[in-house]
Amino acid sequence: MFDYEYPLNVSDLLYRARYLFPNKELVTRYPEGIHRYTYGDFYKRVCKLAHALDKLGVEKGERVGSFAWNTFRHLELYFALPCTERVLHTVNIRIPDEHIAHVVSVAEDKYLFVDEDLIPIIERVQDRLDTLKGYIVMSHSGKVPDTTLKPVYSYEELIEGEEEEYPFPEFIDEKSTALMCFTSATTGFPKGVEYTHRGIVLHSLVSSLPDAFNMHERRVMMAVVPMFHVLSWGYPFACTMVGAKQVFPGSQPTPKDLVELIEREKVNYAAGVPTIWLAVLSEIETGKYDVSSLKEVLSGGSAPPRALMESYDKYGITLTHAYGMTEAYPLVLVSRLKSYLEDLPDNDRYRFRAKQGLLLPCLRCRVVGESGQEVAHNGEEFGELLLRGPWIVKGYYRDKERTQETFGDGWYHTGDVVSIDEEGYIQVADRTKDLIKSGGEWVSSVQLENAIMAHPAVKEAAVIAARHPRWDERPLACVVLKEGGKEEGKKEGIRELLSKRFPKWWLPDEILFVDEIPKTSVGKFDKKVLRKDFGDYYIGG
Ligand code: AMP
Numbered sequence: 001m002f003d004y005e006y007p008l009n010v011s012d013l014l015y016r017a018r019y020l021f022p023n024k025e026l027v028t029r030y031p032e033g034i035h036r037y038t039y040g041d042f043y044k045r046v047c048k049l050a051h052a053l054d055k056l057g058v059e060k061g062e063r064v065g066s067f068a069w070n071t072f073r074h075l076e077l078y079f080a081l082p083c084t085e086r087v088l089h090t091v092n093i094r095i096p097d098e099h100i101a102h103v104v105s106v107a108e109d110k111y112l113f114v115d116e117d118l119i120p121i122i123e124r125v126q127d128r129l130d131t132l133k134g135y136i137v138m139s140h141s142g143k144v145p146d147t148t149l150k151p152v153y154s155y156e157e158l159i160e161g162e163e164e165e166y167p168f169p170e171f172i173d174e175k176s177t178a179l180m181c182f183t184s185a186t187t188g189f190p191k192g193v194e195y196t197h198r199g200i201v202l203h204s205l206v207s208s209l210p211d212a213f214n215m216h217e218r219r220v221m222m223a224v225v226p227m228f229h230v231l232s233w234g235y236p237f238a239c240t241m242v243g244a245k246q247v248f249p250g251s252q253p254t255p256k257d258l259v260e261l262i263e264r265e266k267v268n269y270a271a272g273v274p275t276i277w278l279a280v281l282s283e284i285e286t287g288k289y290d291v292s293s294l295k296e297v298l299s300g301g302s303a304p305p306r307a308l309m310e311s312y313d314k315y316g317i318t319l320t321h322a323y324g325m326t327e328a329y330p331l332v333l334v335s336r337l338k339s340y341l342e343d344l345p346d347n348d349r350y351r352f353r354a355k356q357g358l359l360l361p362c363l364r365c366r367v368v369g370e371s372g373q374e375v376a377h378n379g380e381e382f383g384e385l386l387l388r389g390p391w392i393v394k395g396y397y398r399d400k401e402r403t404q405e406t407f408g409d410g411w412y413h414t415g416d417v418v419s420i421d422e423e424g425y426i427q428v429a430d431r432t433k434d435l436i437k438s439g440g441e442w443v444s445s446v447q448l449e450n451a452i453m454a455h456p457a458v459k460e461a462a463v464i465a466a467r468h469p470r471w472d473e474r475p476l477a478c479v480v481l482k483e484g485g486k487e488e489g490k491k492e493g494i495r496e497l498l499s500k501r502f503p504k505w506w507l508p509d510e511i512l513f514v515d516e517i518p519k520t521s522v523g524k525f526d527k528k529v530l531r532k533d534f535g536d537y538y539i540g541g
Pocket of ligand 1 (some may be wrong): 299321
């Protein structure tokens with residue numbers, strides 16, 4: 001007789017893949033060639049890794065970081081850590097060095113698993129990674145390359161010789177943390193969120209529904225969305241749960257690599273940001289590849305242009321629009337047409353499909369206008385989207401102040417300004433967060449501004465998002481020079497200053513010298529006015 005509620009655990013997703021789908025494949029692209037194995041092999045290696053973690057002395061509840069691309073080894077970490085009651089912290093490989101040092105230290109990571117080609121980044125910051133007891137290099141050759149990291153181990157050597165069975169704990173507290181990651185903040189360092197066993201299982205179940213991701217065993221899934229960004233939208237868990245074949249694009253995949261994988265592995269479903277689908281479309285349009293297996297691409301992270309949906313439709317591929325965020329594991333909305341909207345004229349159907357979509361089961365939302373009142377569901381009034389539900393996080397990791405700001409009233413304030421129409425389709429109109437989303441990753445305008453204003457010749461600087469055909473948004477800096485300052489050489493000087501602190505892709509594409517930055521009544525930079533003046537500024541591809 002049970003006297004407890006059976007807990008929801010990530011280990012039950014692993015259990016199912018091992019028992020029911022031991023022969024289904026997991027495929028990873030490596031520069032050395034394609035790696036292929038099965039869920040049966042995967043399970044054995046997860047067990048070996050679990051033993052290796054025991055030997056490394058990682059305690060229950062402790063965090064271990066990953067700094068890695070989408071690969072089968074990263075998937076092994078996704079399961080071995082939570083299934084042994086430890087926590088995997090996926091570190092975003094694209095954030096500035098000082099942010100990497102910060103997130104590893106706040107999470108108090110004990111070890112860091114690093115992909116071989118990313119070692120130089122970690123070498124740059126290793127002096128600041130005080131909590132780490134060692135590095136594990138996930139080189140495909142199995143050897144440890146020349147590196148200044150120490151102590152350093154090879155992933156393959158570490159798990160070699162370990163047993164292929166592991167006594168996983170049967171019942172893990174479902175409210176305990178399984179994974180964690182950090183998301184960029186407008187000001188200051190990134191904010192951490194924790195994902196629980198319970199949240200991951202519920203998210204996997206609900207996101208797999210036909211009206212959501214529609215995930216099932218016959219899917220041949222290629223998640224292009226990184227495993228270091230919001231759990232790769234939960235696909236590693238949902239796919240493993242249903243026994244779908246998974247295709248991992250590996251390190252730095254180019255659009256050509258992606259279409260080659262689609263053709264070779266007969267991928268029928270893929271997910272990523274619109275920037276990816278734009279680039280993949282150009283490859284498809286060359287006519288050189290047979291992508292007839294591909295039936296659906298899931299596009300999220302920012303809004304895809306309608307023309308992109310139309311282009312994919314021409315190839316018999318449905319581009320489905322979805323919306324979510326780090327604080328929501330991430331899925332919140334998916335835009336699929338209700339049955340009775342299917343017969344609408346083309347124009348109206350695209351109008352609905354281009355919206356961010358309908359709320360998933362188990363979530364609640366409110367759209368609140370400036371007066372604090374909920375807006376009418378007429379698709380015309382705008383308000384901030386507030387959320388709550390079983391996979392909306394409760395707050396930010398060890399950060400009371402920012403938790404209070406964003407979750408203080410029991411609702412998660414998304415910072416997204418939306419409308420909701422008569423059918424319940426939600427559309428994102430604007431963001432209150434002062435961040436720029438470039439190719440799916442965030443750039444903080446405020447941090448760039450502060451850095452630019454540290455230049456001795458600069459009086460004021462404001463950074464806004466300019467439209468970009470490939471990256472969707474790119475930073476554009478508007479700079480006021482100090483009295484009598486000359487423009488010559490200043491752009492280069494500012495760029496040099498920024499490149500010391502930020503990754504290359506954060507640097508503004510354009511620096512415009514202006515006479516003044518418009519201000520609000522309380523003297524803050526009025527970015528609304530700037531965006532109106534320059535937001536349509538189109539930076540060439
Ligand atoms: P992240 O936490 O990095 O995944 O970013 C989440 C944020 O990205 C949301 O709060 C939105 O501002 C934006 N976002 C995500 N999906 C979409 C979408 N489909 N359309 C427009 N903006 C989106």
